[in-house]
C-alpha cells in the first residue's frame with residue numbers, strides 16, 4: 001500500500017435539516033485514505049456510508065451541512081505538486097442560504113433554551129424547588145380532576161383545552177427542576193448543559209456572518225492581539241483603547257468573541273502562554289471572515305472542479321449518472337472536452353478507446369447508442385468509462401454492483417480492480433455486503449449509526465475482528481449459512497439519529513452489552529497500527545468475551561469457499 005495520504009478526514013460531523021428538526025447523520029468520523037488503496041466502507045442501511053463520502057465529493061444535499069471536523073484533500077497535479085485543499089471550508093462557503101438561515105435560527109433557539117435552563121438551575125434554591133413542586137403537583141392534580149369530571153365539556157371547549165395544554169406544557173418544562181434532587185444531580189445537569197452549549201456554539205460560530213464594519217474592528221483587534229502574543233510584548237495604551245472601544249464592549253453573541261475576550265484578559269495580564277488557544281480562535285475567525293459573495297463563487301468553482309474531475313463517483317443505479325436521451329458516446333465526449341480540454345475528434349477517439357477499456361464490444365458502433373440500448377451491466381461499464389474520462393485521483397464506488405446479478409457483479413468488480421491497477425487511483429468502495437469487499441479491498445471500515453466502530457486491514461476484519469457489530473455482519477454472510485436453515489440476521493433496528501445517543505449506539509441490539517455501554521460512549525481502542533475498535537469489550541476491566549465460534553475458523557472456511565476470496569490471497 002502506498003504510504004502517501006490523499007485524504008485526511010478528522011472528527012467529521014454531518015447534520016441534516018428535516019422538517020425543522022436536526023438529524024445528526026455522521027457523528028465524529030475520522031479516517032485516512034492512502035493513495036492507490038481500496039478502502040471499503042461497510043454497514044447496514046442508514047449507517048452513513050454514502051453521506052461520509054458526499055462530504056468530500058461536495059455532493060451533500062442542500063439541507064445538509066458539515067457541522068464540525070476537517071477534511072483535507074491532497075491531490076497531485078500533472079507536475080506531481082501536491083496542493084492541500086480544505087474541503088470543509090470550501091463547502092461551508094456554498095451552504096445554501098436557506099440552510100444557513102435555519103442553522104443560525106436553530107442554534108439561537110437552542111442557546112436560549114439552554115441558557116434559560118442553566119439560569120433556572122443556578123437560581124433555584126432548595127426552598128424554591130419545594131415550593132414549585134407543591135405548586136405543580138397541585139396543578140397536575142387539578143388538571144387530572146378537571147379532565148375526569150368534565151370530559152365532555154373539556155372536549156368541546158377550545159379555551160379550556162388550550163389552558164390545560166398550556167398548563168401541562170409548563171409542568172413538563174419545569175419537570176426537570178422538580179426532579180432536581182441533590183447537588184450532584186444539579187452538577188451533572190449543568191455539565192450536560194455546558195457540553196450542549198459548546199456543541200451548538202461550534203455550529204453557530206461557523207455560520208455566523210458579521211457585518212463589514214464589525215469585521216473590520218474584530219479583524220484589527222485580532223491582528224493586534226496576534227502581534228502581542230507572538231512578540232510577547234504588552235499591549236500599548238492606544239491598543240487597549242481601540243479594543244475596549246471598538247470590540248470588547250460590544251456584545252456579539254458568538255463563541256469566538258467570548259473566547260477572544262478571555263484571551264484579551266490574559267494578554268492584559270501579560271500571560272502569553274495562551275498563544276496556542278489564540279491561534280485556534282484566529283483560525284475560526286479566518287473561516288467566518290471569508291464567508292462572502294466572492295468566496296462563495298470561488299468555492300463553487302473549486303467544488304465543481306473537485307466533484308467532476310478529481311473525485312468521481314459511480315452509483316448503484318447507472319441511470320443516476322446517465323442522460324437517457326443522449327448517446328453514450330456524446331456523454332463521454334462532453335466530459336472529455338470539459339475536463340480534459342480535448343478537441344471534438346480527439347474526444348471521440350478517446351471515448352471509443354475508453355469504451356473498449358471498460359469492455360464494451362464493438363465500441364465504434366455502440367458509441368452512438370443511447371443508454372436504454374445497453375444492458376444493466378453494460379450501462380455500469382459506461383459510467384465507469386465516464387469516471388475514467390476525468391482521470392480521477394479518487395473513485396467512489398457507491399454499491400456499484402448491488403443491482404446486478406452475481407456473474408455480472410464479479411465481472412464489474414474485476415474490471416474496477418484492473419482499472420485501479422492501471423490508472424493508480426484510490427477507491428472508496430461502499431457496500432453492505434462484506435463478501436463483496438473481501439475480494440477487492442485493502443482496508444475495511446465498519447460503520448454503525450454515523451460512527452466508525454471498527455477499521456482494519458482486510459485480514460484484521462475477517463480473521464481478527466473484535467466488535468460485536470462486525471461479528472454480526474460476518475455472521476450474516478450468505479456463504480456462512482447452512483443449507484435449509486435461515487440466514488443469520490441482526491435483531492432490532494439502529495437508533496434514531498434525531499435524538500442524542502447516549503453511550504454505545506449498538507448496545508440495545510448487542511447481547512454482550514455491558515452496563516457502561518448504556519452510560520458512556522466507548523473510545524476507539526488501538527489494537528495495532530492499522531486496527532481500531534470502538535467497544536468497551538476492549539477495555540482492560542471488561543469481561544473476556546470469545547468471538548462467535550462460527551467465526552473462529554473463518555480462515556479455513558473461506559479458503560474452502562468459492563464465493564469469498566480475500567484481496568491478498570489472489
Ligand SMILES: Nc1ncnc2c1ncn2[C@@H]1O[C@H](COP(=O)(O)OP(=O)(O)OP(=O)(O)O)[C@@H](O)[C@H]1O
Pocket residue numbers: 016017018023025043044045046047048049050051052061063064432497
Ligand atoms: N438529504 C438528507 N436529508 C435528511 N437525512 C438524510 C439525507 N441524506 C441522508 N440522510 C440520513 O443520513 C443517514 C445516513 O444515510 P446514508 O445514505 O449515508 O446511509 P448508507 O449507510 O449509505 O445507507 P444505504 O445503504 O441505505 O445507502 C440516514 O439516516 C439517512 O436517512
